[in-house]
Amino acid sequence: MKIVCTKSNLLKSVNIVSKAVSSKTTLPILECFLIEAEDGVIKMTANDLELAIETIVEGEIEEEGVVAIDARIFSEIVRRLPDNDIHISTTENHQMNITCEKAKFDLMGKSGEDFSALPHIEKQNYISMSQYALREIIKQTIFSIADNDNNAVMTGELFEVKDNQFKVVSLDGFRISIRKIELKESYDDISMIVPGKTLNDLTKILSGEMEEEVRIYFTGNHLLFEFGNTKVVSRIIEGEYFKIDQMLSNDYQTKIHVNKKELLNCIERSTLLVKEGDKKPIIMNVTDENMEMKIRSSIGSMNEDIMIKKEGRDIAIAFNQKYLIEAIRVIDDEEIDIYLMNAKAPCIIKDEKESYIYLVLPVNFNPDL
Amino acid sequence: MKIVCTKSNLLKSVNIVSKAVSSKTTLPILECFLIEAEDGVIKMTANDLELAIETIVEGEIEEEGVVAIDARIFSEIVRRLPDNDIHISTTENHQMNITCEKAKFDLMGKSGEDFSALPHIEKQNYISMSQYALREIIKQTIFSIADNDNNAVMTGELFEVKDNQFKVVSLDGFRISIRKIELKESYDDISMIVPGKTLNDLTKILSGEMEEEVRIYFTGNHLLFEFGNTKVVSRIIEGEYFKIDQMLSNDYQTKIHVNKKELLNCIERSTLLVKEGDKKPIIMNVTDENMEMKIRSSIGSMNEDIMIKKEGRDIAIAFNQKYLIEAIRVIDDEEIDIYLMNAKAPCIIKDEKESYIYLVLPVNFNPDL
Numbered sequence A, B: 001m002k003i004v005c006t007k008s009n010l011l012k013s014v015n016i017v018s019k020a021v022s023s024k025t026t027l028p029i030l031e032c033f034l035i036e037a038e039d040g041v042i043k044m045t046a047n048d049l050e051l052a053i054e055t056i057v058e059g060e061i062e063e064e065g066v067v068a069i070d071a072r073i074f075s076e077i078v079r080r081l082p083d084n085d086i087h088i089s090t091t092e093n094h095q096m097n098i099t100c101e102k103a104k105f106d107l108m109g110k111s112g113e114d115f116s117a118l119p120h121i122e123k124q125n126y127i128s129m130s131q132y133a134l135r136e137i138i139k140q141t142i143f144s145i146a147d148n149d150n151n152a153v154m155t156g157e158l159f160e161v162k163d164n165q166f167k168v169v170s171l172d173g174f175r176i177s178i179r180k181i182e183l184k185e186s187y188d189d190i191s192m193i194v195p196g197k198t199l200n201d202l203t204k205i206l207s208g209e210m211e212e213e214v215r216i217y218f219t220g221n222h223l224l225f226e227f228g229n230t231k232v233v234s235r236i237i238e239g240e241y242f243k244i245d246q247m248l249s250n251d252y253q254t255k256i257h258v259n260k261k262e263l264l265n266c267i268e269r270s271t272l273l274v275k276e277g278d279k280k281p282i283i284m285n286v287t288d289e290n291m292e293m294k295i296r297s298s299i300g301s302m303n304e305d306i307m308i309k310k311e312g313r314d315i316a317i318a319f320n321q322k323y324l325i326e327a328i329r330v331i332d333d334e335e336i337d338i339y340l341m342n343a344k345a346p347c348i349i350k351d352e353k354e355s356y357i358y359l360v361l362p363v364n365f366n367p368d369l
Helices: A007-020 A072-078 A131-138 A197-204 A260-273 A321-329 B006-022 B071-080 B131-139 B196-205 B260-273 B319-330
Strands: A002-006 A032-038 A040-047 A052-059 A060-063 A065-070 A085-090 A097-100 A103-108 A127-129 A156-162 A167-173 A175-182 A190-195 A213-218 A222-227 A230-235 A254-259 A282-287 A290-296 A300-312 A315-317 A334-342 A347-350 A358-359 B002-007 B030-038 B042-047 B051-059 B060-063 B065-070 B085-090 B096-098 B103-108 B127-131 B156-162 B165-171 B176-184 B191-193 B215-217 B221-228 B230-235 B256-258 B282-285 B292-294 B302-313 B315-319 B336-341 B346-350 B355-362
Touching: A002 A007, A002 A032, A007 A040, A007 A052, A007 A085, A007 A197, A032 A072, A032 A156, A032 A254, A052 A197, A060 B103, A065 A072, A072 A103, A072 B260, A103 B260, A127 A131, A131 A167, A131 A175, A131 A197, A156 A197, A156 A334, A175 A321, A190 A197, A190 A230, A190 B302, A222 A290, A254 A260, A254 B256, A260 A290, A260 A300, A260 A321, A260 B071, A260 B103, A290 B042, A290 B065, A315 A321, A321 A358, B002 B006, B002 B030, B006 B042, B006 B051, B006 B071, B006 B085, B006 B196, B030 B071, B051 B196, B071 B103, B085 B282, B127 B131, B131 B165, B131 B176, B131 B215, B176 B319, B191 B230, B196 B230, B256 B260, B260 B292, B260 B319, B260 B336, B282 B302, B315 B319, B319 B355
Parallel strands: none
Antiparallel strands: A002 A060, A002 A085, A032 A040, A032 A065, A040 A052, A052 A230, A085 A097, A097 A103, A103 B302, A127 A213, A156 A167, A156 A190, A167 A175, A175 A358, A213 A222, A222 A230, A254 A300, A254 A334, A282 A290, A282 A315, A290 A300, A300 B103, A334 A347, A347 A358, B002 B060, B002 B085, B030 B042, B030 B065, B042 B051, B051 B230, B085 B096, B096 B103, B127 B215, B156 B165, B156 B191, B165 B176, B176 B355, B215 B221, B221 B230, B256 B302, B256 B336, B282 B292, B282 B315, B292 B302, B336 B346, B346 B355
């Protein structure tokens, strides 16, 4: 193999495929990139068997060939080379030579025979949206997946296409996050559970451009995200997702209309008085026009009044700060509506169109505090 | 006590004195700030018994008083408050109330009786320079202090005033760093060993302005750095510093003139082939006009040619990359001179005026590599 590409093109590809390199594995081939120079195209692939990423490297092929190379070392060398053309060649016994200006590196590669190819995906069912939209919808929901494996379904997000709407749901037993976007075209209904790790990695390599498209292809066992020169293939999580519609009620006894930033800052400040391991909730005491926010812990106490608009009954209710903060932080609206039933029932934060719905369970508290 | 100050003024002071708060101590008072509002001045102090910092907080005193307050909690609260006036008051039993806009915090403070006051310094011997100059000279030498306590003297830097020159020296047994600056006025000769931790903390609170002065006062047991509204008092390290003049020779067999950035980039790239714990030096093979830099490790090999100007004999010599990198990185000159004697003797990197001198010991290597 003999190829030439600029440092910036090579580095761009390295940064993308790196996300699918296994960090703890006993199989050395999973720590490698596969570089293929064939049919006029240079492809770089990484595959940790959960997630596979393939991308096309812009460059020139002087001689076709294939090699697998340690991903960490190769990435670090590319990162440190001068900003100029990089020449990569391999010998018959897979020794790789990397030359850039006066710098010359020799590394031992592998044949690439043991490398697991990208799973084949039937390109039938798909939906299309902007890379920006997909990245945002993941960021706005990913925080409420469960971080342990006790229930595999909770470690992923539900992707559902129905009535030309794309819905993403995550939940961890204490809260639910739901986001919806309207799709521009008409697609078949489908629903799948996508691993959280895949989605976290995706947010790092999606471009965030409104004008750039990503297509999501659904098959029985895999999902393919295709955008730019890159393909990301992920396994899906098997199982039935929770029936969340039963958990969401449109009934409420109190509706609060409040400035988002003011509320968020106040709850964030209250966390200063909470030591790790010592759970002290924030208490919201809702009366007409006013919401008193208070906390008392071994460190000290805080109380703060926030102006609100209220419909319905007065109420006192308490929450784990983290759950409220994570939900409120990803809402773009300046003013938000919070719906409450009673001190034991979940609160629901949503907009009128229900493009977002965040449900958070309250915690017990001592009302005499 | 009752004081009012803006968030930005209070935060500035908090950030300065925080450097002298003890992080691991069994004495709770060492984890506190002392806030004193007396004689029209608000002073904030922290003292971990090695290092004490006192600074003046700009603000209004409505009622005089003193309180000691947990530094971590107080800092975090100040950081998170809205950008507005902060009102701080204390009760007789040292409860502190912090109010800013609608936010109200109550914390338990202490009387401040147990707080160790700043050591008293006789303001006699001192030198003066710009905060920028002091910060730079520390940064340009601090990396070669020893990081373990086997030899206390090596964990500090020598500050020496002689013939109106200020000289800073650090060494760790493998290398020596020396920087000198000319002082504008005439001062008494003095020499002291200053703890490395003090100096590291100082670089973070010195302003870096050419126009802003810092005065260093020397006494028997302490050093006082005075700048702006801030005083930093450090203990000194007792003992005799090494006689470094004997280690520096003006003799050489080979002199190399080389582009600093090219050399630095090359050595930095060579570190990619060095695994942690597996020490592989970089070999410099100096001939006329050319220096071949090479390394061979279990990961792979690198070699690179650098154009140089040479006086004297050809030589092959090997170094620990880290020692060369740290010295070369802090030199501002575009071109540097390296003086060599033989493959077993230290190399010296210095400018003509000897405003900087960096000495690095070579390591053994296999010349047949």
